[in-house]
Amino acid sequence: MQHEEINEKGRRDFLKNLAIATVATAACGSLNCSCSAKKPVADKKVKLLSPEGEIVEIDSSYLNHQEHMAIVSKLEAREGIAGKKFVMVVDLARCKNARKCITACQKWHYRPEETEWLTVKLLKDSDKGAPYWFPKQCFHCDNPPCVKVCPVDATFKRNDGLVLIDNDRCIGCKFCMAACPYSTRVFNWDEPEVPMDLRDLASNPETNIPARVGTVEKCDFCPDRAREGLLPPCVEACPNGVFYFGDENEDTVTNGEETVGFTQLIKDRAGYRFLEELGTKPRVYYLPPKDRQFPVERGYENLPDKLKDRFRDIMEPGKKKA
Amino acid sequence: MELNTYQQQAFNHQRAEIEKFGKLNWFFVIFFLCWIGAGAYALYLQIAKGHGVTGMRDNVVWGLFIVNFIFFIGLSYAGAIIAGVLHLLKVPWGKPIIRLAQMMAVISVVVGPVFILLCVGRFDRLHHLFMYPRIQSPMTWDVMAVITFFAGSVLFLYLALVKDFAVYRDAKLNIPKWKQRLYKFLAIGYRGAASQKRHLIISQNLLAIIMIPLAIIVASILSWIFGMTLRPGWHSTIFGPYFVLGALYSGCGVLIVAMWFYRNMYKLNNYITNKHFVNMGYVMMMLAAGYGYFTFSEYFTSWFGSAKWESEVIDKLFSTKGYGWYTLFANAAGILLPVLIVAIPATRKPGLITISAFIMVMALWVKRYLIIVPTLETPALPMQETRMEYVKYTATWPEWTLTFAGVATFLLFFTLMAKFVTIVPVSGLEDPHQQHNHQHETVPVKTETVQPA
Numbered sequence: 001m002q003h004e005e006i007n008e009k010g011r012r013d014f015l016k017n018l019a020i021a022t023v024a025t026a027a028c029g030s031l032n033c034s035c036s037a038k039k040p041v042a043d044k045k046v047k048l049l050s051p052e053g054e055i056v057e058i059d060s061s062y063l064n065h066q067e068h069m070a071i072v073s074k075l076e077a078r079e080g081i082a083g084k085k086f087v088m089v090v091d092l093a094r095c096k097n098a099r100k101c102i103t104a105c106q107k108w109h110y111r112p113e114e115t116e117w118l119t120v121k122l123l124k125d126s127d128k129g130a131p132y133w134f135p136k137q138c139f140h141c142d143n144p145p146c147v148k149v150c151p152v153d154a155t156f157k158r159n160d161g162l163v164l165i166d167n168d169r170c171i172g173c174k175f176c177m178a179a180c181p182y183s184t185r186v187f188n189w190d191e192p193e194v195p196m197d198l199r200d201l202a203s204n205p206e207t208n209i210p211a212r213v214g215t216v217e218k219c220d221f222c223p224d225r226a227r228e229g230l231l232p233p234c235v236e237a238c239p240n241g242v243f244y245f246g247d248e249n250e251d252t253v254t255n256g257e258e259t260v261g262f263t264q265l266i267k268d269r270a271g272y273r274f275l276e277e278l279g280t281k282p283r284v285y286y287l288p289p290k291d292r293q294f295p296v297e298r299g300y301e302n303l304p305d306k307l308k309d310r311f312r313d314i315m316e317p318g319k320k321k322a
Numbered sequence: 323m324e325l326n327t328y329q330q331q332a333f334n335h336q337r338a339e340i341e342k343f344g345k346l347n348w349f350f351v352i353f354f355l356c357w358i359g360a361g362a363y364a365l366y367l368q369i370a371k372g373h374g375v376t377g378m379r380d381n382v383v384w385g386l387f388i389v390n391f392i393f394f395i396g397l398s399y400a401g402a403i404i405a406g407v408l409h410l411l412k413v414p415w416g417k418p419i420i421r422l423a424q425m426m427a428v429i430s431v432v433v434g435p436v437f438i439l440l441c442v443g444r445f446d447r448l449h450h451l452f453m454y455p456r457i458q459s460p461m462t463w464d465v466m467a468v469i470t471f472f473a474g475s476v477l478f479l480y481l482a483l484v485k486d487f488a489v490y491r492d493a494k495l496n497i498p499k500w501k502q503r504l505y506k507f508l509a510i511g512y513r514g515a516a517s518q519k520r521h522l523i524i525s526q527n528l529l530a531i532i533m534i535p536l537a538i539i540v541a542s543i544l545s546w547i548f549g550m551t552l553r554p555g556w557h558s559t560i561f562g563p564y565f566v567l568g569a570l571y572s573g574c575g576v577l578i579v580a581m582w583f584y585r586n587m588y589k590l591n592n593y594i595t596n597k598h599f600v601n602m603g604y605v606m607m608m609l610a611a612g613y614g615y616f617t618f619s620e621y622f623t624s625w626f627g628s629a630k631w632e633s634e635v636i637d638k639l640f641s642t643k644g645y646g647w648y649t650l651f652a653n654a655a656g657i658l659l660p661v662l663i664v665a666i667p668a669t670r671k672p673g674l675i676t677i678s679a680f681i682m683v684m685a686l687w688v689k690r691y692l693i694i695v696p697t698l699e700t701p702a703l704p705m706q707e708t709r710m711e712y713v714k715y716t717a718t719w720p721e722w723t724l725t726f727a728g729v730a731t732f733l734l735f736f737t738l739m740a741k742f743v744t745i746v747p748v749s750g751l752e753d754p755h756q757q758h759n760h761q762h763e764t765v766p767v768k769t770e771t772v773q774p775a
Contacts (some may be wrong), residue, residue, distance in 0.1 A: 114709060121706055136703065145552055151461035152450040171450050172373075172443020174383040175461050179551045183381065183701040187443065190374035213372050214443025275702055278552050310706040 071227055074166065077205040080158030085248035086221055087161070088137065089265060091255075092289035094240040095120070095133040097299025104237030108222070110209060112193050115186055117219040118234055122296075122311040131314050132289040133299050135242060137234065138163065138184045138219035139274065139282030146176035146185065155216070156205075161248070161283050162221050164205040170215040177216060181278055185218045221245075231256055240293065248283075324514060325489065328753035332593060333489060336744040339588055341496050343741055354734035361727020364720035365440070373443055375720050381705055382698040382715035386725050387440040389690045393572065394434030394728065395468070395544055396565070399537040400573015401427030402475050405482075406530040406537070415601060415754070418593040418746040422580050424479040426573065429735040431472045433728055438464075440724060460546045467540035474533055480508075481526045485749035488512040501742075541566040548693070554624070554632040555639075555697035564616045571609040572686040575660075575679035578602050580736070582676040584745045593746040595754075599672035606679060607664040614657040631702060638696045645696055648688055656685030 045057050097120050105111070105118045117137070124131040140163045147157050154169035155176055177185045192211035199210050206223045222232040230236075235243040236256055246253030246262060253262045265271065269287040276282070300308065300315050312319060325333060367375050378385045405423040408416030442448065455462050487509035495502070512518055545565035548556035558564075578599065585594040621639070624632045638644035663669045663678040695715050705713050 119706075121703055123704070149459050149461065149550065151456055151459040151465070152447075152454045153456045154450075154454075169447075169450060169454065170444070171447045173441060173461060174378075174443070175459070175547070177380065177383045178548075178553070178698065181552050181702045183703050183705075186380050187383065188372070189379065190372040216443075280552075306708050310708055 071224060072204070072206065074204060077164065077223075078156055078158065078166075080160035080162060081223065081226060082159070083249060084160040084226070086140070086226070086283065087246055087248040087253065087262060088221070088284045089244040089246075089253050089262065089271060089287060090135055090284060091242050091244070091269075091287045092132055092134065093287060093292045094242045094294075095135055095289075095299070096240065096294035096296075097122075097133045097303075098239055100237040100239055101135060101234035101243065104233035105219070108233040110194060110198065110211070117186065117217070120299075122299075122314050124314050130289075131296050132292075133296065134286075135234075136182065136184070136274075137284060138221070139182055139280070139284045140221060142281035142283060143279060145179040145181065145278075145280060149175045149179045151175065160223075162223055164220055164223070165208060165215075165217055166203075166205045167208050167212045167215040167217060168203050170212075172214040172216065174216065181275060181280065182282075185216050187216050188213045325748065326753075328756075329748050329751045332746060332751050333493065333744065333748040335592070336588065336590075336746060336748070337493065337495060340490065340741060340744060347737060347741065350737050351734065354730040354737070357723075357730035358727045358734070361724045361730070364723040364727070367720055368440070368724075369445060375718060377711065377716045377718045377721060378441075379709075379712040379715070381701055381707075381712055382695060384441055384694060384698065385715055386691075386717045386721045387437045389687065389694055390725055390728055391434050391437035391441075392544065392565075392690045392693075393687050394430040394437065394732070396430075396541065396569030397573045397576050398427045398430035398434060398471070398475065399541045399566070399569045400571075401425070401430065401577070402471070402478065402533045402537040403570055404573065404577060405478065406534040409482075409526065409530045410534075414752065415595075415597055417751055418590075419577065419581055419598055419602070421479075421482065421743070421745060421747045422584070423573075423577055424475070424482055425736065425739055426577060426580065427475040428472075428479050429732055429739070431468065431475055432735070433732045435468055435472075436731075437724075437728060460543065460550050463543045464540075464547060467543045471536060471540045474529065474536055478526075478529050478533055481522065481529060482747065483743060484509060484512050484522060485514075486743060486747055488514070489749055490743075537569075538566050541569045548697075553697050554629075554700065555635040555693065558620060560616060560620055564620065567609065567613050567616055568686065568689070571606070571613045572683055574602065574606045574609055575683040575686070578606065578676055578679040579683065582672060584740065585672075588740075588745060590746055593751070596672055599675050600670060603660075603664040603670060603675040606660050606675075606682075610657050610660045610682070614653075614661075617653065617657065631700070634700045635696055638700065639692060645692055648692055652685045652689040652692055654685075655681045656689055657682075659685075 045059060047055055047057050099120060102116055102118055102120065106113070106116065109117060111117060119136055121134045121136060122131055123134045140161055142157075142161070144155075144157055144163050147155050147163060150156075151173060152169055152171055154167075154171070155163060155165045157163050172187070174187060177187060188211055191213045194210040201207075201210055203210060203212065206220070206227075208217050208220060211217060222230075225232060231245055231254070232243075235245045238255070241255035241257055244253035244255045244260065244262075244265070246259075248262060251262045252259055253265065254260070265287070266285055269290075271285040271287050273282045273285055297315070300311060303311075308315075364375075376385065376387075401423045405420050405427065407413075408420050408423070439445070439448070451462070451465055455465075457463075487505050490505045491502070491509045512522070542562035542565065545561040549558060549561035551557060581594050581598060581602070584590060621636065625636050628636075639649050640646055660675075660678045660682045663674050699713070699715060707713050
């Protein structure tokens with residue numbers, strides 16, 4: 001059914017997408033430009049440069065900039081942002097499982113409830129050890145086991161350190177999911193729910209929108225936002241400044257409020273990488289939960305029962321799940 | 323094609339089987355087709371609704387399908403190795419069962435890969451495997467391996483059949499025209515001339531020499547889909563040889579069951595004798611011992627070393643709250659039972675050997691399940707899921723239906739093949755009572771003059 005619909009209005013949509021793509025490319029030429037400033041002017045023809053290099057004239061009423069429109073070609077999306085080396089630092093001492101990062105991520109990527117790219121685990125390293133909240137994105141490993149096993153080059157490592165997925169290329173063999181030791185990847189087992197206006201977008205590894213059934217996806221560090229000079233939504237949304245995002249080449253990371261030296265931070269706070277002994281060389285560093293800002297219970301008490309169930313084994317051992 | 327009296331006798335005994343397609347055969351064919359039809363419906367659901375209709379989820383990303391893939395592909399490699407060894411070593415009693423082994427190789431290498439395709443989320447993008455292949459991926463190695471092996475095993479079976487096709491062509495069988503023509507075509511003008519004999523034997527020998535290492539390589543590559551990941555229970559240096567031995571062992575069991583079935587159904591007692599069961603029983607016992615040794619090494623090193631992540635898998639495998647009973651069955655029925663049955667003279671009988679082989683094959687299927695599922699249910703990070711189906715894998719009815727459809731396809735191919743070629747090859751057959759003065763089939767000297775028959 002959906003395919004038929006697309007065919008019926010295919011030509012119109014093609015032009016529309018063409019226009020959108022062109023405007024987006026033009027508007028985002030400079031990184032800090034806010035794209036939403038481009039408002040359409042009615043009944044006016046505008047000349048635009050198509051991705052193929054032709055000049056086309058289009059009714060300006062078709063122009064409306066959309067977020068998540070990939071602003072680079074698929075080839076550029078495989079190359080990465082020149083000169084960058086993205087890195088993230090997660091301060092475990094500050095996390096109280098507020099789950100604002102998850103909500104923001106889900107919203108930005110149009111993820112349905114419970115299919116989380118970003119999860120918060122409750123870890124307890126040993127019997128006597130104190131449990132702590134552990135937010136986990138994709139680690140964008142420098143020696144990524146997932147990329148090694150992909151048979152079709154659908155998931156790849158970029159020059160700027162990111163590991164992304166081309167969901168138009170992915171055949172859905174799930175080998176990468178079996179290979180990832182960090183359970184980062186999620187699969188679209190059924191037709192994903194995507195808002196109507198995003199369904200016809202041309203997918204790009206930098207956005208992976210719309211999601212496609214039978215393909216793998218995961219946290220992408222939001223490179224489309226990075227190109228516009230914005231932080232990932234998880235970093236922005238965290239009320240406690242848990243996440244620091246930045247560029248290893250500049251040796252700086254920021255959580256939106258404070259900007260600190262990356263090397264110094266890792267050195268001072270004994271930063272480590274999760275399961276480093278596997279040799280995967282993750283690009284996400286954790287600062288141990290020393291001098292915590294919140295007791296661990298703060299992240300548990302006010303959770304809905306359904307979510308409490310996830311952590312009940314550790315928080316209330318012996319008590320049956322609801 | 324000229325046959326000696328013993329071969330003629332063997333052919334006459336079997337000719338009715340390729341001439342007639344009896345009621346029982348129709349019953350089997352329809353029965354299998356029904357299963358395949360049900361499987362087709364399950365497949366339709368899976369394609370139309372997505373993989374959500376299976377029990378696979380983000381943690382256990384592969385389930386019954388990949389278990390079946392390993393199982394069938396293993397049978398195939400075993401068929402090739404058994405046939406190759408029997409051929410190359412010119413094992414005197416091997417002739418009557420070589421064809422069954424070769425048929426098993428071809429049929430299972432057709433059925434097996436279907437199951438790995440069922441694991442793939444996007445059927446419409448399978449061509450990407452050839453458009454954008456990445457040579458680093460063990461999956462790409464496997465695609466190449468299976469395709470190479472398929473070509474090899476088909477050729478291996480066909481070359482062994484050429485002489486027989488010539489026999490069927492010349493025998494004035496009471497069969498429809500198309501079948502007559504097909505035999506004529508497939509016999510590629512073989513008349514038993516010395517040069518033809520020579521080429522045929524050389525190519526068969528060469529192919530047997532190629533098929534044995536090929537089967538070992540491709541079985542290892544299959545194991546590396548798992549062995550190359552970092553997961554406990556998979557990431558093990560023993561995995562290549564372990565899979566080779568497991569394949570050979572389960573294939574040996576299926577071959578014994580097939581021998582028993584055709585011996586009784588087609589009254590082939592004179593050709594597939596008790597000796598065949600006992601000898602194959604010995605082979606099975608040796609393989610059981612080897613497989614048991616590998617299994618022990620694998621579990622023992624993991625358990626003794628007791629690294630945290632490894633231990634979690636071992637605990638699940640050996641605890642009664644986890645997969646303990648399955649592990650017990652897989653090892654008791656899959657390793658001890660065949661050893662005992664064959665080792666004790668009183669139980670070393672065709673019927674019992676066959677029953678133990680059949681149970682062993684089931685146990686080895688369970689063993690493959692134990693290799694796949696518990697490891698996938700044990701990720702490094704705790705699962706902490708609200709959706710229980712994401713934590714524990716339970717196969718759904720479409721998966722089971724497709725599994726049985728695969729078995730039905732396997733059996734259907736056997737049923738049809740047995741109506742097209744004789745189960746016991748007639749052309750190369752040797753009279754066991756005259757073997758003392760029989761000369762092995764050797765490559766005729768090239769200088770011999772060609773004499774068309």
